[in-house]
Amino acid sequence: xxxxxxxxxxxxxxxxxxxxxxxxxxxxxxxxxxxxxxxxxxxxxxxxxxxxxxxxxxxxxxxxxxxxxxxxxxxxxxxxxxxxxxxxxxxxxxxxxxxxxxxxxxxxxxxxxxxxxxxxxxx
Amino acid sequence: xxxxxxxxxxxxxxxxxxxxxxxxxxxxxxxxxxxxxxxxxxxxxxxxxxxxxxxxxxxxxxxxxxxxxxxxxxxxxxxxxxxxxxxxxxxxxxxxxxxxxxxxxxxxxxxxxxxxxxxxxxxxxxxxxxxxxxxxxxxxxxxxxxxxxxxxxxxxxxxxxxxxxxxxxxxxxxxxxxxxxxxxxxxxxxxxxxxxxxxxxxxxxxxxxxxxxxxxxxxxxxxxxxxxxxxxxxxxxxxxxxxxxxxxxxxxxxxxxxxxxxxxxxxxxxxxxxxxxxxxxxxxxxxxxxxxxxxxxxxxxxxxxxxxxxxxxxxxxx
Numbered sequence: 001x002x003x004x005x006x007x008x009x010x011x012x013x014x015x016x017x018x019x020x021x022x023x024x025x026x027x028x029x030x031x032x033x034x035x036x037x038x039x040x041x042x043x044x045x046x047x048x049x050x051x052x053x054x055x056x057x058x059x060x061x062x063x064x065x066x067x068x069x070x071x072x073x074x075x076x077x078x079x080x081x082x083x084x085x086x087x088x089x090x091x092x093x094x095x096x097x098x099x100x101x102x103x104x105x106x107x108x109x110x111x112x113x114x115x116x117x118x119x120x121x122x123x
Numbered sequence: 124x125x126x127x128x129x130x131x132x133x134x135x136x137x138x139x140x141x142x143x144x145x146x147x148x149x150x151x152x153x154x155x156x157x158x159x160x161x162x163x164x165x166x167x168x169x170x171x172x173x174x175x176x177x178x179x180x181x182x183x184x185x186x187x188x189x190x191x192x193x194x195x196x197x198x199x200x201x202x203x204x205x206x207x208x209x210x211x212x213x214x215x216x217x218x219x220x221x222x223x224x225x226x227x228x229x230x231x232x233x234x235x236x237x238x239x240x241x242x243x244x245x246x247x248x249x250x251x252x253x254x255x256x257x258x259x260x261x262x263x264x265x266x267x268x269x270x271x272x273x274x275x276x277x278x279x280x281x282x283x284x285x286x287x288x289x290x291x292x293x294x295x296x297x298x299x300x301x302x303x304x305x306x307x308x309x310x311x312x313x314x315x316x317x318x319x320x321x322x323x324x325x326x327x328x329x330x331x332x333x334x335x336x337x338x339x340x341x342x343x344x345x346x347x348x349x350x351x352x353x354x355x356x357x358x359x360x361x362x363x364x365x366x367x368x369x370x371x372x373x374x375x376x377x378x379x380x381x382x383x384x385x386x387x388x389x390x391x392x393x394x395x396x397x398x399x400x401x402x403x404x405x406x407x408x409x410x411x412x413x414x415x416x417x418x419x420x421x422x423x424x425x426x427x428x429x430x431x432x433x434x435x436x437x438x439x440x441x
Binding site: 109 | 145207208384388432
């Protein structure tokens, strides 16, 4: 590969990265613009985070449904999780985890390892 | 100019972040540079997000006893990704399981954990991901007193995605990064795609013939209940525990699944889905994955191998 080709490939990769970042930001902007402030609050409440901005009853609810004793100081602290979808500095981190499936792999038969590039499995 | 495809690859493997780290590139002349980028990136993620290093940023967060802790952008990203995954899995994957993990006995790097002696363990409820406070503007994170974050379910996958992208961008070639079975690719693939073996243990010996699949892009990750295991005495009963905890109980998921492998556009997504599927358990995991159009291969303790959303059957060649 020539240096020109290498530079072109790097430029393509940067463009793809920028596109992914833009897509992630647009997801937030589109959803915010489309559903309005009230609906945003509803959405945040739905995913269980709006209450954490000041509702101490929800703030003390654990995700198993049980309740725990929470200090007054703790429950009054501002909760910033609603910002979750914004401002990621890495392209792999924006948007909705499952909004962009990768499609099915194709069959690769069987491999003894010498012809494969990697092995996935538990670690 | 169309991107050329290459059939010759070069690979480099090392030990890092408590597991095997491998990088493969389609331009063999660039393997040393790729290895150096990977090494640097893993050092950064280890210093930011390891719960086994006293000097990591995450250790400061876990030891802050309820105080807000200033953190760097890398850990900020890692924590926000973990919380996003928690939100999108409705809490099936939760970074606040750290305390539960320690109480059950996994309190040090797995390579130095004595897995044969059943130490006394206790079950501890998880505080829940909604109790994590992230202030992106201030660059701080705060967790409840006594809580501990464990980013194991997402940080390794995040590191694989981050490293693959960085290497492809800097070197302008096709890249596969494999961190303990969490595989992410970037750049132009080999002409027939990346061939990936499917094992119960990512460290399966080369030479063992295994089913394999090809991917052109994106990522593959596997979660397993059979590899990262240890003995513990829980409530007077000696048990073998595994590392995929159900945040709802604070105990290892009673899954009925040995492994779940998922293909997705990013390794974070693939690993989030494979972990969540283990927690969901064998009765509902296939449906859970299919509803999200996530292509997957599940190995059930009893029902054998299940293929979801177009995943090719074992041995099939396209």
